[in-house]
Amino acid sequence: MFGFWRETRLMMVRNLTRWARNPAWLMVGLFQPILYLLLFAPLLDSLHMPGVDQGNTLKSFTPGLLVMLAMNAGFAGMNILDDLHDGVIERLRVTPASRLALILGIVLCEVLIALLSSLLLILAAVPMGFRADWPGIALLFGLLVLVHTMMVSASYAVALAIKDSNALAAMASAITIPLLLLSGVLLPLTLAPASIRTIAHANPFFYVVDAARALASGEFGNPDVLRAFVIVGALAVLALLWATRRFRQAVA
Amino acid sequence: MNPIIETRQLKKEFRVRQSKERQPQIIEAVKGIDLVVRAGEIFGFLGPNGAGKTTTLRMLATLIPPSSGQATIAGYDLAREAKQIRSCIGYVSQAGGADVTATGRENLMLQAQLHGLSRRDAEQHTNALLDVLELEALADRLVKTYSGGQRRRLDLALGMVHRPRLLFLDEPTTGLDPQSRARLWDEVRRLRADGTTIFLTTHYLEEADALADRLGIMDDGLIVAEGTPESLKQQIAGDVITFGVKSSNGTRQKLEALFCQQPYVREVHPADNQIQLYVERGEENLPALLHLLDAAGLAVQRVALTRPSLDDVFLRKTGRSLREEHA
Numbered sequence: 001m002f003g004f005w006r007e008t009r010l011m012m013v014r015n016l017t018r019w020a021r022n023p024a025w026l027m028v029g030l031f032q033p034i035l036y037l038l039l040f041a042p043l044l045d046s047l048h049m050p051g052v053d054q055g056n057t058l059k060s061f062t063p064g065l066l067v068m069l070a071m072n073a074g075f076a077g078m079n080i081l082d083d084l085h086d087g088v089i090e091r092l093r094v095t096p097a098s099r100l101a102l103i104l105g106i107v108l109c110e111v112l113i114a115l116l117s118s119l120l121l122i123l124a125a126v127p128m129g130f131r132a133d134w135p136g137i138a139l140l141f142g143l144l145v146l147v148h149t150m151m152v153s154a155s156y157a158v159a160l161a162i163k164d165s166n167a168l169a170a171m172a173s174a175i176t177i178p179l180l181l182l183s184g185v186l187l188p189l190t191l192a193p194a195s196i197r198t199i200a201h202a203n204p205f206f207y208v209v210d211a212a213r214a215l216a217s218g219e220f221g222n223p224d225v226l227r228a229f230v231i232v233g234a235l236a237v238l239a240l241l242w243a244t245r246r247f248r249q250a251v252a
Numbered sequence: 253m254n255p256i257i258e259t260r261q262l263k264k265e266f267r268v269r270q271s272k273e274r275q276p277q278i279i280e281a282v283k284g285i286d287l288v289v290r291a292g293e294i295f296g297f298l299g300p301n302g303a304g305k306t307t308t309l310r311m312l313a314t315l316i317p318p319s320s321g322q323a324t325i326a327g328y329d330l331a332r333e334a335k336q337i338r339s340c341i342g343y344v345s346q347a348g349g350a351d352v353t354a355t356g357r358e359n360l361m362l363q364a365q366l367h368g369l370s371r372r373d374a375e376q377h378t379n380a381l382l383d384v385l386e387l388e389a390l391a392d393r394l395v396k397t398y399s400g401g402q403r404r405r406l407d408l409a410l411g412m413v414h415r416p417r418l419l420f421l422d423e424p425t426t427g428l429d430p431q432s433r434a435r436l437w438d439e440v441r442r443l444r445a446d447g448t449t450i451f452l453t454t455h456y457l458e459e460a461d462a463l464a465d466r467l468g469i470m471d472d473g474l475i476v477a478e479g480t481p482e483s484l485k486q487q488i489a490g491d492v493i494t495f496g497v498k499s500s501n502g503t504r505q506k507l508e509a510l511f512c513q514q515p516y517v518r519e520v521h522p523a524d525n526q527i528q529l530y531v532e533r534g535e536e537n538l539p540a541l542l543h544l545l546d547a548a549g550l551a552v553q554r555v556a557l558t559r560p561s562l563d564d565v566f567l568r569k570t571g572r573s574l575r576e577e578h579a
């Protein structure tokens with residue numbers, strides 16, 4: 001067990017170092033969401049409804065933006081393809097290190113950076129009038145760990161299977177855009193026809209968005225919260241196992 | 253000595269789908285090989301491009317599963333005990349596997365620690381190896397700034413940093429200058445002296461000859477010959493002794509008759525103004541032959557003793573020359 005976490009940590013540090021060496025990349029990753037916020041928040045103003053102040057619109061929009069960020073994780077697999085083509089993965093596979101630990105270390109590095117950028121987003125929203133239930137936000141970050149783990153792992157698994165970054169990018173957008181539209185982040189699905197709403201129920205992000213909004217308002221008892229944790233938690237584990245399986249067989 | 257690698261009918265087929273044809277094509281990269289590598293030896297795999305050397309190494313290094321057949325490595329079964337095997341081996345692939353976005357030292361530290369070394373041991377091994385492979389000056393530079401040969405040396409270091417019992421080197425010296433090559437040979441011999449078993453592949457006849465204790469010659473997915481470089485060459489026809497003679501027929505016939513009577517002379521090939529003999533242990537028997545000529549009062553103009561090369565072995569086994577392909 002000690003060996004497992006050591007291996008995970010070693011891989012995580014290795015990938016974090018790689019990020020740190022590429023400041024431009026890191027800056028985009030960290031500050032892009034703030035850009036979204038700055039661009040979108042004025043739009044919220046125009047949506048301004050009588051009797052609802054901007055703080056309240058932000059309260060529903062900011063958690064949504066956090067979930068939107070997780071969609072970017074669908075492209076994470078591109079990073080592992082360089083390693084695959086340089087033979088780094090095969091070199092790692094010749095060590096007796098746990099395959100799950102190796103992949104988990106890389107996944108957690110991506111998750112950590114995504115959480116950091118989510119945190120920056122929240123901090124940036126506060127001066128704009130964002131008010132939330134902070135314990136609820138803390139729990140929301142717990143949910144985000146699972147969401148990002150699920151997305152990054154799935155992206156790695158697909159990347160290692162198709163081995164081509166262009167194909168991966170095409171596939172990631174083809175999948176994440178419908179997931180986004182059907183999650184209710186951008187437009188409330190209450191406006192959608194019944195058939196679309198039925199389909200939306202097959203989308204894990206639908207539950208995540210509901211849970212995120214509930215948590216931001218401190219509604220811990222809301223059944224949406226537990227449901228999201230269970231669904232996304234299970235999917236995160238499955239995606240991680242899928243990525244590990246792919247990693248185990250990965251050949252350049 | 254105990255075998256550290258033993259394979260039985262080890263086979264690998266690749267399925268490749270060519271865009272035009274519907275039917276996937278099956279490539280038999282390794283066609284069922286039985287191989288024994290003994291603990292503590294340097295075993296060399298010699299063969300032309302596409303012979304299946306890399307594929308064999310990748311199977312033995314647990315990277316790709318065999319299509320059929322069995323292998324035991326360090327006493328562990330390849331199919332069931334891959335993890336135990338990995339803790340005994342080091343592997344340097346033909347294409348290398350260094351992370352170009354990290355420094356040489358970071359690469360080595362990571363690899364050593366993933367092999368289970370403590371941080372301190374990893375540091376110590378890393379420093380020692382940087383010294384041996386003359387990489388200290390580059391150690392803290394990003395690998396993407398290395399030259400080809402420098403990078404190759406780092407690849408090699410990555411395979412040995414944890415001091416494995418069994419080291420696979422796939423074409424270790426390709427791309428190295430003569431000095432680096434000589435240093436690597438020394439290092440490989442030193443590792444063997446410390447008890448490491450080394451399994452390497454090469455295209456270079458000289459390298460196979462100079463470095464390997466035993467050799468497997470591979471062609472088209474099969475091992476066509478196996479043995480010490482010496483025994484492989486002896487197996488051909490012993491050594492070659494060439495006498496230059498004047499074309500006065502009397503002397504020639506007497507010489508031929510004399511040579512044929514000697515038990516250690518295997519074949520006699522007369523040509524225009526020379527006679528070529530294939531002789532067992534030429535070095536020992538040449539003085540005796542000269543002595544015989546003296547005693548019989550026969551004169552020769554020139555004498556040359558040459559050894560058959562591994563290329564002669566390859567030629568004899570496959571009908572093709574290794575040299576031509578790489579010339």
Ligand SMILES: Nc1ncnc2c1ncn2[C@@H]1O[C@H](COP(=O)(O)OP(=O)(O)OP(=O)(O)O)[C@@H](O)[C@H]1O
Nearest residue numbers: 266268279281299300301302303304305306307308
């Ligand atoms: N992943 C693969 N998919 C399909 N065919 C492959 C694959 N890897 C190797 N082959 C084929 O298997 C055969 C043996 O290849 P291998 O790489 O083992 O040769 P080699 O002896 O190492 O050659 P070289 O001296 O060029 O390195 C070749 O015909 C090659 O085209």
Ligand SMILES: [Mg+2]
Nearest residue numbers: 305306307346
């Ligand atoms: Mg090869």
